[in-house]
Amino acid sequence: MNSAVTSIKLVLLGEAAVGKSSIVLRFVSNDFSENKEPTIGAAFLTQRVNINDNTVKFEIWDTAGQERFASLAPMYYRNAQAALIVYDVTKPQSFIKARHWIKELHEQANKDMIIALVGNKVDVLENNEDERKVAREEGEKLAEEEGLLFFETSAKTGLNVTETFVAIGEKIPLKTAGDQETDSNGVAISDEQRIDLANSGNAAGQTAGCSC
Amino acid sequence: MSFFASLREKAPFLDRISETFTPVLTRDEKFKLEYKLPKGENILDDINADLSFLHPSTRSRNGKSPVSPKAQQMAVVFSGKVYLTPHFILFKDIFDQSSCVLILNISTIKRVERSPSASYSCALLVTLYSGTQILFQFIGLKYRSEQFCELLKAKLRENIPNAKTLPKFLDTCYSEFLIRKNILGLKDTQPPRAGLGQQFKYPGNPVLAREKAKLRLWFEYFRENGRHLSLMKNPTFHKLIRVGVPNRLRGEIWELCSGSIYLRYANPGEYEKLLIDNKGKPSQAVDEIEKDLKRSLPEYSAYQTENGIQRLRNVLTAYSWKNPDVGYCQAMNIVVAGLLIFMSEEQAFWCLNNLCDIYIPGYYSKTMYGTLLDQKVFEAFVDEKLPVLWEYIVKHDIQLSIISLPWFLSLFFTSMPLEYAVRIMDIFFMNGPKSLFQVALAVLKINSDDILQADDDGMFIAIIKNYFQTLDQSAHPDSPDMKYRQITKFQELLVTAFKEFNVITEQMIYQERSRHEKTIFQNIETFVKRTQLRHMPRTFHLTDDNLSNIYDIYYNSIESHKISMGTGSSNMNFDIFVQFLSKICDWCKPCERDSDPAFRKQKSGFLRRLFDDWDTASIGELTLNDVVSGLDKLVTPDLLESINYFFSLYDSDNDGELHREEVLQLSEGLLLLTEPWKSGRYVDLLTKKSIEDDIAENIAKEKIIEETNNGDSADISMEQIELPTGVTVDEEKYRAEQAERYLKAASNFLQRSFEYAQSLDIAEEVDLIDLSDSDDGETNQEDKLQKKKKKYESIKANAALDPTHPKVIDLATFRMIILADETYELFFAKTFRLSIHVDESVQSDNNKNNALRGMFDGILADGRRVAEQVRRRVDSVATRNSMSSVDSQTGGSLQATVNTDKYDDMDDFTSDQQLEHEELLNNPWVDVDDAVDGKEPVRQERAIQALPPQLADHDLIEFEA
Ligand SMILES: Nc1nc2c(ncn2[C@@H]2O[C@H](COP(=O)(O)OP(=O)(O)OP(=O)(O)O)[C@@H](O)[C@H]2O)c(=O)[nH]1
Numbered sequence A: 001m002n003s004a005v006t007s008i009k010l011v012l013l014g015e016a017a018v019g020k021s022s023i024v025l026r027f028v029s030n031d032f033s034e035n036k037e038p039t040i041g042a043a044f045l046t047q048r049v050n051i052n053d054n055t056v057k058f059e060i061w062d063t064a065g066q067e068r069f070a071s072l073a074p075m076y077y078r079n080a081q082a083a084l085i086v087y088d089v090t091k092p093q094s095f096i097k098a099r100h101w102i103k104e105l106h107e108q109a110n111k112d113m114i115i116a117l118v119g120n121k122v123d124v125l126e127n128n129e130d131e132r133k134v135a136r137e138e139g140e141k142l143a144e145e146e147g148l149l150f151f152e153t154s155a156k157t158g159l160n161v162t163e164t165f166v167a168i169g170e171k172i173p174l175k176t177a178g179d180q181e182t183d184s185n186g187v188a189i190s191d192e193q194r195i196d197l198a199n200s201g202n203a204a205g206q207t208a209g210c211s212c
Numbered sequence B: 001m002s003f004f005a006s007l008r009e010k011a012p013f014l015d016r017i018s019e020t021f022t023p024v025l026t027r028d029e030k031f032k033l034e035y036k037l038p039k040g041e042n043i044l045d046d047i048n049a050d051l052s053f054l055h056p057s058t059r060s061r062n063g064k065s066p067v068s069p070k071a072q073q074m075a076v077v078f079s080g081k082v083y084l085t086p087h088f089i090l091f092k093d094i095f096d097q098s099s100c101v102l103i104l105n106i107s108t109i110k111r112v113e114r115s116p117s118a119s120y121s122c123a124l125l126v127t128l129y130s131g132t133q134i135l136f137q138f139i140g141l142k143y144r145s146e147q148f149c150e151l152l153k154a155k156l157r158e159n160i161p162n163a164k165t166l167p168k169f170l171d172t173c174y175s176e177f178l179i180r181k182n183i184l185g186l187k188d189t190q191p192p193r194a195g196l197g198q199q200f201k202y203p204g205n206p207v208l209a210r211e212k213a214k215l216r217l218w219f220e221y222f223r224e225n226g227r228h229l230s231l232m233k234n235p236t237f238h239k240l241i242r243v244g245v246p247n248r249l250r251g252e253i254w255e256l257c258s259g260s261i262y263l264r265y266a267n268p269g270e271y272e273k274l275l276i277d278n279k280g281k282p283s284q285a286v287d288e289i290e291k292d293l294k295r296s297l298p299e300y301s302a303y304q305t306e307n308g309i310q311r312l313r314n315v316l317t318a319y320s321w322k323n324p325d326v327g328y329c330q331a332m333n334i335v336v337a338g339l340l341i342f343m344s345e346e347q348a349f350w351c352l353n354n355l356c357d358i359y360i361p362g363y364y365s366k367t368m369y370g371t372l373l374d375q376k377v378f379e380a381f382v383d384e385k386l387p388v389l390w391e392y393i394v395k396h397d398i399q400l401s402i403i404s405l406p407w408f409l410s411l412f413f414t415s416m417p418l419e420y421a422v423r424i425m426d427i428f429f430m431n432g433p434k435s436l437f438q439v440a441l442a443v444l445k446i447n448s449d450d451i452l453q454a455d456d457d458g459m460f461i462a463i464i465k466n467y468f469q470t471l472d473q474s475a476h477p478d479s480p481d482m483k484y485r486q487i488t489k490f491q492e493l494l495v496t497a498f499k500e501f502n503v504i505t506e507q508m509i510y511q512e513r514s515r516h517e518k519t520i521f522q523n524i525e526t527f528v529k530r531t532q533l534r535h536m537p538r539t540f541h542l543t544d545d546n547l548s549n550i551y552d553i554y555y556n557s558i559e560s561h562k563i564s565m566g567t568g569s570s571n572m573n574f575d576i577f578v579q580f581l582s583k584i585c586d587w588c589k590p591c592e593r594d595s596d597p598a599f600r601k602q603k604s605g606f607l608r609r610l611f612d613d614w615d616t617a618s619i620g621e622l623t624l625n626d627v628v629s630g631l632d633k634l635v636t637p638d639l640l641e642s643i644n645y646f647f648s649l650y651d652s653d654n655d656g657e658l659h660r661e662e663v664l665q666l667s668e669g670l671l672l673l674t675e676p677w678k679s680g681r682y683v684d685l686l687t688k689k690s691i692e693d694d695i696a697e698n699i700a701k702e703k704i705i706e707e708t709n710n711g712d713s714a715d716i717s718m719e720q721i722e723l724p725t726g727v728t729v730d731e732e733k734y735r736a737e738q739a740e741r742y743l744k745a746a747s748n749f750l751q752r753s754f755e756y757a758q759s760l761d762i763a764e765e766v767d768l769i770d771l772s773d774s775d776d777g778e779t780n781q782e783d784k785l786q787k788k789k790k791k792y793e794s795i796k797a798n799a800a801l802d803p804t805h806p807k808v809i810d811l812a813t814f815r816m817i818i819l820a821d822e823t824y825e826l827f828f829a830k831t832f833r834l835s836i837h838v839d840e841s842v843q844s845d846n847n848k849n850n851a852l853r854g855m856f857d858g859i860l861a862d863g864r865r866v867a868e869q870v871r872r873r874v875d876s877v878a879t880r881n882s883m884s885s886v887d888s889q890t891g892g893s894l895q896a897t898v899n900t901d902k903y904d905d906m907d908d909f910t911s912d913q914q915l916e917h918e919e920l921l922n923n924p925w926v927d928v929d930d931a932v933d934g935k936e937p938v939r940q941e942r943a944i945q946a947l948p949p950q951l952a953d954h955d956l957i958e959f960e961a
């Protein structure tokens, strides 16, 4: 049994109604709801998964998608180690919005944040490929240019949802069992240490584990 | 309680602060806010009076008996003040201002008669359509009472058309239905069309909620104290609301408390009209609304039906058209979905209006400043009232807003089960936004023991979630006391919120808001700016700093637009555009010549061209992006691009050729742009150069004399050079020289334009006059200038007056003509670009160094450059001296120096200038136009020709069009 649990603070960003909350719901409760209320401000959920024999606890900050809520976003992505930037493969506008979010994070967020670009609602394409408005290649290209992970998902069918989170988890250096150290850009923080981290005002992970 | 104690401690201090921070409202504004009256309802008159309310119930059921003097005596009398506004009579008691508050829309008045009164100066008996009679007995001077009565009479008369809409309006009021059914015995009256609850059931259990009993209490209240547009509020009214409003009446009570009932009455048909007028129109808000329609209180069955969805769509879109500054904000869908369970579409629409305007201003705005602000205010209250909890939250880095923001933004609708959320809304509409803070604090306080165990956001959220889901359970399940056990968590919440946290007053909220306002606004502005700058079009010449400055100056110019509040249009119309440019462009700044109408016309002519060119969407307005793209073109460092752009501004049909009229307009544009240099307000680089040369020359001369005297070698190091202390420069001289140079450039330009214009009949050229110095002995600068001006005018008039020869200038010719003139070439290469100060931030003192005065100071201060010049001079003099006998270089040789050293000077005054020349030569157009260029006619000096006599007298005002 591993006593150490790695916490990963992850934030979801993207245009309204692209399915951010649905992805989280799928990941956390393996559930889906057709009429999900819009997220007001932000929501917070956690989920633990085992990645390569390590337990990773995702602390998920699901944000509101409407443009005007964007000014609240920094409150939630501050100190985040990972981000999912979600768009809807049937809505070209949502892809443009995703580009903006990438810029915002590159400029404002933690430099070594792991970012995944996620094209959601691919289940819609099963019956009708014409619904697709953002080509898979476009997404892949953008992800490659910006150095992001890339997935196409469906919160409805569950396609690639867990895979996305696991891929992020694998990219983040994990704390091995009983090991209290982290490597230089490591982000392995126990719940207690997380507090010191935030109070010290540093970017996540830089000094984790050293203060106690 | 510690927070009580701490509050009392702080109270005097708080009071003092609040005086300075509370928004300064006028008496009228306060009055309207307090009674939730519509905008126009200012106080027209007020007077002290005694009021008695003669209940219809005191009369017999058949309504026969008039008011008997006996009944009159029995009625309770309230002393207080009556106010008259355009559509209302309002009375409030003097005792505690809440024992009797009567709000009477004058449409409900059927009759007003004078009542004989012995003890009062004047008394009015007001009879309402409902049958209620109200006796106003005025206190004070008779003439004042008469005045009041006269005014009332006038208002009543004016209001007659409005009053006609009353019967129809009353059909929409549930209170009226109750009365009709139960008192008038009209058994078959239909209840008014109300909220979705009528059809889809109201939330909660009607039996448990004792709906019928509550409804009866309200019925009695209405019968005795009036209803809807003529209601007397006494403490029972508030008590009944606290008990919980019956579902069927809830819509109307919310309307009454929020004052939206008055708006609805005052604006009949507006809601439908908004929907009809904007039917099918696309907008961002409409798109956003569409996305959220199915995501609004999905657990309530009506919102799974087209009927429910359609009502929601209607109200939200109507509001987005009514208030485009807000448009649509997520969470409004949930709030409106809540309203629509109890209200008709129209009721909900007006209620939403007052909600956004009065209750939670700024919550749903484009920047959500109200939301952000109130989160800060809430945190401050938690800190103050629940310090232990706050300390814990801070220590554990718990994001309080993640839990509290939805409470405020969706008014608890997303947090609590509907039946409880609406109870909170009852209080909220009655008591205002402070209720939200009170409930929020109570939730935290009640759960504080559990929260103090939570060590992350997840647990914190879980605790609160669980609490809201169990509001119907006992607050004290383990208590041995049965009565105590029966108290539900929700009841406990109400008591804690509205009793214990009653200490949170509106005043305190205002005061906290103003304390945090500045920081919040600043944060928002930084954020908005960052986002907007990121979305700017690609620029080629403007740097990020330039863009940042332009952004600031742009928004500085648009006063109607408030960045932090996200309101008002952020586009620029022509007038604002002119103001904006005058902040950054030397040639657009106000100057003395603005008083000249002809000059003003020139100026606005040019600016209009620029504006139209930048207005990419042709909407008569510029966006920030338009302005940025436009300025980017204007500040190109590429000489040819700059010339091309100017040409294109005048080539209105885009055929690459300018016709006579266009050429004349273009020359006027050039005159306008060069005016600041022509008038000597600024100096260009040529003048600067010549000043530097002059100073250097003087110093060098002294040096050389010194050396010759000392017999030293001419080895001068820079350190040795000291600027002569008393160097004085003849400003006037340079000013005049520069003016002359510009004037000459202008006339040369016109002359050449018509000379090289492609014409069918070259033989019949207009007389062309060379304006170069004729050196006919004139010494007076002024005379010379005057004469030149005249000459210029004649050329212009001549060319313009000759309609027989249609001529055109193409771009190549235009470039050639510009490049043929040193001043104009420099103008397009540098002068113009440097006169656009995109590199200076808003407040900085522009152009200190471009103005002549500042220029001298600058040169003298910048000793190093002069020193270099001096060394060069001394060196060159030394060489010359060694080669030939000492040339008697004397003062006043500036002209000569400039002339002989012209090309050298051009070389060294900036190195990139040379680059531009190279670029120029490599440019493809040079080859294309070889034929013209090959002749090299441009630089040729033409023979002086005499002025045609008839034109010499032509006494036009300078450059008048
Ligand atoms: N067909 C399909 N629908 C989806 C999928 N994911 C989400 N949806 C639907 O899309 C709508 C919006 O989903 P949400 O998860 O609430 O979207 P969101 O991005 O959280 O939206 P905001 O909170 O407003 O920013 C809901 O009606 C979902 O049922 C998907 O993978 N496939």
Ligand SMILES: [Mg+2]
Residues within 6 Å of the ligand: A020, A021, A022, A037, A038, A039, A062, A063, A064, A065
């Ligand atoms: Mg969401």
